[in-house]
Amino acid sequence: MTAATLTTGWFLENAWLIPIIPAIGFVLIIALGKRLPAKGSEIGIASIGASLVLAIGATYQWIDRVSSAGGGEYAGPISGVFGFARSIFPSASEAGTETYVEPVIRSWTWWQSGGLEFGFGQHIDGLAIMLLLLVTFISLLVQIFSTEYVSGDRRYTHFFAALTLFSAGMLVMVLAENMIQLILGWEIMGLCSFMLIGHWWEEQANSRAALKAFFTVRVGDVGLLVGTAIIFFGANQWAVDNGSNGFSIQAISGWALSGEASDSVLLWGGVALFIAAIGKSGQFPLHTWLPDAMAGPTPVSSLLHSSTMVVAGVFLVARVYPVFFIGFDIGSTNINLIAVIGGITVIAAAALAFVQSDIKKVLAYSTVSQLGYMMLGLGVGAWLPAVFHIFTHAFFKCCLFLAAGSISHSGSHHSFDMKKDMGGLWRKMPITAGTWMISTAALCGIPFFSGFFSKDEIIDNAHNNGYNLFYYVGLIGAAMTAAYMTRATYLTFFGTPRGAAAGEHHDDAHDDAHGAAHAAGHDTHDDHGHDTNDAHGHDAHGHDAHGHDDHGAHGPHESPWRITAPLVILAVLAIGSGYLNAPAVGTHYFTDWVEPVGAAVVTDEYSSDGYGGDDHSESAALGFAAPMAEEGYSEGCGYTTPEAGTICYAPKLNHAKFTWGKAAPSILLVAFGILASAWMCMGVFGGRRNPFAGLTSKFAPARWGHTFLVNKYYLDHLYERVIVRAVAHPIAAAAYWVNQNILDGVVNGVGRGGRRTGEWVYRNVDQRVVDGAVNASGLVASESGHAAQSIQSGRVNQYGALLFGAATVGAIVLILVNI
């Protein structure tokens, strides 16, 4: 290291405590929760709160550490939180830090095999710090929100236990020191997702959604297992030479950039890991579980299925980015798998968001689409904007979901149907409406809201790095986002109030399936029906499908503070978080603090005797063309092999220079999307006379397109009705038929054959030949004057058998002894 010694501190060194606290919290909630006054929610909130404090401490010390590496003037981390204020000061050095800031790594032996020991520990760098802070913060807000939203639920305690365990799992993954630990956190999240989507498992629809989510993600996990195996064996030799092992995330990064990694290993390892990311982050074509996951309670949708868990796939790619950077040649402008999948996801999901009438499903497809942006960003080399988009997206999407929850809780009588039960709600729920608008603006990428600073950077960098196709994809996606969000906003808050929003009370109109299930409950078994009914009386509050009496007495109204407070906080951040890295006002804290600098690090062996002699400087090209970017790199980490004695842990990345001129196309397209959509909505839903009213019934291709979208590209049909059904029914049945009739047939056949042979031998040989001979001899004997009277013919058989047996045993013994 050329710079001064890096600072560290207690919070950084002990960041591993951050996931441990909620993990202990989970155990305590399960063990004691039901006996506590707040039914366990206090433990959940306290443990997440404690983790948040530790995460804030770690963030502070990390910022200290980065600045101690010698980057620019430094005005103390606190000022950074207030982005506006900071922008007044003269900006920090233009390039930020120039040296790679060593992450804070600690590790303890977790398991061993073949003499190698593998660790469990922490790998704290900017990315980890950012997510630690984000996850603890959002988890805390969602838990506070939930105390009101699911209060009275019959499984209130379990709900908080699962939420807390989820946070622990995500935090374990975020600070994972190695791939196995990452898998651990990854799967714990999958488990919690299963538990929480299926929280109201009495309804078959919910348990099916839970199963689908777990199972789809599990399909992707095959890639995680296989990819980890490929990378392990690829990296292990290099890693062991450098004092680590092939699971270590740092070693994998270093190995991938060392120039010693085989291209095909990186490519296949990258493909496999990316398949896992597709499953977890809802990328096309495995995105179908995510909208169904909205069957879970709204806080769950808000926390897991929008802002945190689903970014795990993006995080995975960002975490071991060098593998993908080299494996997929991201430094060149070749079209690569990540960018393609991300691009398809952006457009495909946005299109589906237009035909949803469930407000949560609009947000779900919007999440899928935004995750596509993040992937696209990673695929075109815009690492930092993609990671920044994780950050900003978490705030505004969480806010949007909680706003949807607030509407259902207090505005639409537990319905999520925009067309039937909403409309004109802004008068009744001003705070909810206001926070929704702000977050929508952020999501659409309207200038000066946070989404603008992250999404636009992705689009701009795609262009800058020479990925022109994806530049256009990004622009179109931005216009579509603006349009579908305008539609949702119009349907929810404007126009005439409909259904529950108009104060109508209907028993089961909002969900036929649930209503039918209730009816069945009443009809078929009175006793039980009574019980469930009774239970519903208690948990109606907050139960999305079951509340019939709680809010019956009054119409839409604003939600209580435990719901609105998180909304307001998130809305503030939906604006403010963008200013951490707002090139328009000249801030780049996020870049400085989070992005690993792609500079080679001198290893210990070489640092003493100097390095960089001519012998070592034969830096061969890593095998791809120089990038086409405006001001790209053609050498340095990620492009040429590091000089001997140095290691690269991160590739050198381009950053596009922001100008308003470059941002203009997307701003104009977003404006166009909003206006066009508003006009169309007034036509289609508002009854204004314009050409779009009734378009799908008038114009056949529009109808076909609409049907195609309503059926979600028929992907669910393919998965559920073709693949899953085939495996679960005919294929499994065929395998079992083979088992029973062929394999077992052979066994039973041998058994039967053996018995028949035995019977035949007994009948024909024993009874006729042997016994015949014996009887004959007996006859002879008896005829010869009863000389052999003592031999009774009935016992002859037994004697014979005994003799024969004794002879056999004797023979065996003799054989054994003689040899």
Place this chain on the structure above:
Amino acid sequence: MNTITNDTWILSVGTFLPLVGVLLMLFIPGSEERTHKQIGIVTSAATLAVGILTLLRFDFDQSDKLQFFVDSEWISVISSNYTIGLDGISLPLYFLSMAVTFLVMIYTWDNMPDAGNPKPFIMLMLILQVGMAGSFIAQDLILFFVFFEVVLLPMYFMIGVWGGEQRQYASLKFFLYTMFGSALMLVAFLALFFQTGAASFSFAHLAEAGALVDRDVQIWIFAGMFIGFAVKVPMFPFHTWLPDAHTQAPTQGSVILAAILLKLGTYGFVRIAIPMLPQGAKAWAPVIGILAVIGIIYGALGCLAQTDMKRLIAFSSVAHMGFVMLGISTLTEFGINAALFGMVAHGLITGMLFFVAGSVKHRYHTLEIKRLSGLLIQMPRLGWILGFSAMASLGLPGLAGFWGEFPAILSAYNPNFGLSVGLYRTLMVIAALGTVLAAAYLLWLYQRTAFGRPNPEFTATPHPVGAGVDGEHHDVHIHDVTPIEWVAWTPFLVAIVLFGVYPQLMFDVMDPAVTALVEQVGAGIP
């Protein structure tokens, strides 16, 4: 092979102690059922105490060496000695057998199978324990074979007398099938004995001398052992006895069968077949690998086709043992470590699943998946335990099952001794797909049985209005987990979490022994 001769009494006492209980019970009339149960519990507890003492006396820094080693004359006429010892490979299984027997005894206190008559039942279990423990300490082929066969008869009677409706078919099939395997195995043992100069049956000797046997001969001898052990594991296509035996066996039998008996086969591969016949092992490894992976997929498909919960769990054993055998077939340290871990994990997890199945059967008198529904409402705790075990079984990280599964898949990427990399990588991917199917059949089972509302046929009893909201509502016959069940199950649940969170507990013991074993195998392959 290095050996440590200390506490020479401890293994023999630990193994044969249950016979004291059996002797005692012989003199007590069968009508005193409680006394017999008490003797069973006390005897197995004493055995377990010796097991714990063994753990304490075991030198974990030298787990690659045979400890508590005894080598005394036994049947000198055939040069077979009473050679026993314990190392890192056998210690976990040896201890597991003691713990499982003890916990099963406790479970029996409240849950005698319908046929009743605990005296012979408990005696048989104790004899079974002798056979199991003996198989893991034996260091002599004949001694091993004797113990291996001792296991057979008690299990035959347990299934045949206390089993389900088709118990006679199932028990006979189990017995004959295993005997068939044993016969070939014995032939293979004798052939190996004569081929190595008929000097000794001791493992150490045969491992040294066996490597020198001609490659072709090794392959033939390995074939015999392969069939013997593969039937026991059971590997596809020799598995068809297993679903019948498991389904028909009483709960106690199923648990012991899953937890310990199946491991005798895999243990035989690791301890006997592979080190004694390195070249045979190398030649057979691809076959084992392919059959293992077929077993993984095939077992999972079989699970998906089941309509009976217990039979489904039984089929899942075929799939899980497939992972174990895949690990072994790579002949790598990673793979064999994973296999050993997987054996213990599968024992704990599938044992637990069989316990749950037994308790469901006890309460509902059926295991038909269609008729079961809403277990979580009627028995929330049992429902949670079922969910927990299902998650463990599908290999969730943080629970024990993962550490048998993932390293086994991992090891297939790079098989040892020049085995075909292309083949094994294909196997790796297929095996990884098997984890998806595992999730499918287990969660589908869970969704159908635990979620939803209880089947009205089990909720018919009138119940006072205003029952508690937390699933308190149930039929008089349907009660949640009983205290005895908690006592018997808690150690299983704790162990599943403990080994899942901190696998080093077991890897630390096994790894040195496995490393030594693989080195030895490598020395035998030119």
